[in-house]
Amino acid sequence: MLQFVINNWYLFVALAVILFLLATGPISQQMYGIRNANAAQAIQLLNRENGVVVDVCEPKEFSAGHVPNAINLPLSSLKDQLRNLEKHKNKPIIVSCRSGNRSLKAAVILRKHGFATVYNLAGGLQAWERDNLPLEK
Incomplete structure (x- = not known):
């Protein structure tokens, strides 16, 4: 051997x-204490706890379809645009992307910058679509 x-x-x-x-x-x-949230849990966070969805896809992907009322902050420029999220710092933040890979990186960045409660949308937008949930275009 x-x-x-x-x-x-x-x-x-x-x-x-x-x-x-x-x-x-x-x-x-x-x-960093980042939890996964499936689509059903994300909806509960949005409705019951006034959560905010941050989509880290590039603008072209975002315009093709995203979670309703999501804020688009591409991962490539997330650190430069964190000031746009300051008013949501103490709300649950659900980070999404197409598959869930980029959103995990973005969730780490948000936690490093003091965002209290950050969730990664498990499976990303693909899982959202698979559960037949609405998309905004």
Whole structure:
């Protein structure tokens, strides 16, 4: 076994890198206290707790369809536009994107900048659509 590892060290390095990349998202989510919210939970946050949806898609994607009343702040310029969210700092923020990957990165940024309660829309807009919920265009 040891000889196999020595002869194929590069495969084990690649495996370690892949495992690290896969673990980075959930670890940062746990570390910053970001919770996942499915579509039904997001609706409850919006209706009962006056939550706000922040869509981090690029404007072209956003115009193709988004959660109703969502605020579009693309991930690429989120840090520069945080002042647009200051009035919502103490409300639940539900961050969404197309699949849920970019929204997790954005949720970490929001938590780092003092937003109290941040949720990642689990499955993103694809899950929202799959549940036959309305889109705004």
